Amino acid sequence: MKRTIFWRLLAFLLCALCIYAAAVSVLQGMAPPFDILLPLAATFLACLPLAVLFSRKIAGTVADPIQRITNHLEMIQRGNYNLHIDYPYDDELSPIIGAINQLTQNISHTLEDLTYEKEKAEYILNNMDGGLVLVDAGRRILQHNSAIHKYFDIGDEIVGQAITSLTDNPDILRSVDKAVENQISSVFDVNLMDKSGTVVSVRAIPTQGAWTDSGRSASAILIFTDVTQMRQMERMRSEFVANVSHELKTPITSIKGFAELLDSGVVQDHALVESYLRRIREESERMTNLIEDILRLSSLESGQSQEQRPELVDLREMAEDILYSLTPQISKRNITAQAEGEGCCWAVPDDMRQLLKNIIENAVKYNTDGGSVSVVCDQGDETCSVTVSDTGIGIPMEHQPRIFERFYRVDKGRSKREGGTGLGLSIVKHVAAKYGGQITLTSRPDEGTVIQVRLPVGENPARCRNQEEPS
Template structure:
């Protein structure tokens, strides 16, 4: 009996040792599983675990999911940011402390003819060679603060003007931002030219009128036929200013109107017939003015604006066609499109001038234009009227043989 009493404690101890060993082995397996997962978390899944390890692994699983979600959201945010930068019309270039290219978007590639795969790592001053940029980069190196300049660069569609800004960025880096300001510069040039031209056009008749008036403010003012000649010339110059101001007001109204043209049904045949009568009076019998075709088709639009546009084309033909010439008017439907044309046997226009004819005050021969009594705004008015009606102006001309001005309107404007 005493032997059995001695054996039981040993058996219990052995069982306890076995149980502790098994538990320790399980803990070691769980620890090894955790060690293996930590060594390569991307290649393995988190173990399931048991007991307290299950809670640990469960929390690790939740943290892992949260980390992946955050990485996914961060990746999405970075991709959206990258796409946003790529979509910007402005060029954006990231430069390091030595002004070497780190990254650039598509617009910067277009602006400077660069390659996003080839050019990173290259000094930007080696790729943008304009002297203005070299001076800008030198000034920026001397004083790293916001610096800007305008560059003229060659593009596929001609010379472009770029506004370039260097901006200090984080950790010694620099942002280069380029904006295409070609249209703004062109608009500003046109504005300056417009003001200069208006001043010139008004100054000339005012000088003439002022000079004649001074003749009347003398001890022996002109009388008789001399006085009548002076008055007649002053009246002509006053009429010239009146036409100029009227055309300026018309052009201003067309350019600034946000409303579509009125939707009247215009009898173009009757309009052209009336304008022909006025052209005959302007010609005073020096030209043959005829109509080749007058369709019955009518046009939806503004009668006043169409009258101004067609009238300018017809009266220009009279002014620039020598005596004895022929002017032909036509209103027809061509391939479904309502089409008005004026053909003359006048002096013609060289090809290099045709693209600029609709610019305000642009004249091929300034002396002849002034003598003809034109204001230099007629074709600009025509262009704006047609644009408001969805149409376009086509010009064909042969120097010395004449010109044809054709107004084409959308099919839907035909009645």
């Protein structure tokens, strides 16, 4: 540009000087045209150096700022938005340079905002618990977040690959087809227990590609949500309702049958009437115990227990009181029972009573005649433990992982004969969990069972330790 301006300006100046010299010569001497050639040549040669210097100066003054502007615009085109054009000495180009500098600054700020928004969106997507996958009309993966790796065993980079590189599940593939081709949303569960140990709820959402595929076609968003715990809770709730219905049906049927017999007047034997009435009372008591245990378990699971304040509970004293209440059963079967050691913790007394009562009752119910039950309390600085040992029938190894489930019984017939509801150890588990305790079970068939519950001392360990000292 500078060279072009120089040559054009030089030619213009030389022509102007020559025309001026010729005009002066003609006007002064009115000489013939051929007589002015020599003065013109002399004038041209004399003015040439001055014209060259003047043209170079003018060309540099005009072209240099324009060249700097051109270079700056080229660098902006290449993505460098941190440059600033200095203002020239003259003011002709200042508005243009000011506008370019302002434009560059605006573009830089806009890019910073876009970068921030992009990073924020990526941070949100990658910190979602659920997986997200964006699929275009060609069933290719456009984008995904990091959570998708929790559900599928895939490589680090699957963007641009077909959806089949993520999964070959036919339900997921069909949902993508429905979303892309028919603009239909789908919601369904996929069992991935064999791959990731989860049950996933999949939601396929159709979306137009204005922001995903330059507006050329439709696309789909897949959202994966872990619903394993929710489905397990639903299954457990369904099983719980079925078990409660079954457990209540038996005593209700028995009560109804005996009541109809008594009401019919067919039974006249006084001893038989007393036997029927005794069975009705036993079945009623069994229903009452079952309902109380269900309500207690529901209260523990929901966390909406009775409004009782924790207090210092002497576990040894409470165990002795429970053993005393079981004296008829213990004496009838000639069982030796004792409580020893010292232990206390801060808890709601009714919670601790339910915990100890269910463990000790089981130790008596499922013991052998002439057997023994031992309750040992042990006080520590931060925790205390209660260990209940018996010499009973024991629990086979295959049943031990499920022994704390609701309504799970090893010997269903014996449990019902003994009046058990099947909820005792489940209540023990929930009470221990409520206080952050731990349960340990050791059992061998025909040798006995040992259950140890370790509980935090609670809010005032020092006072609990002082409780052991004689006054």
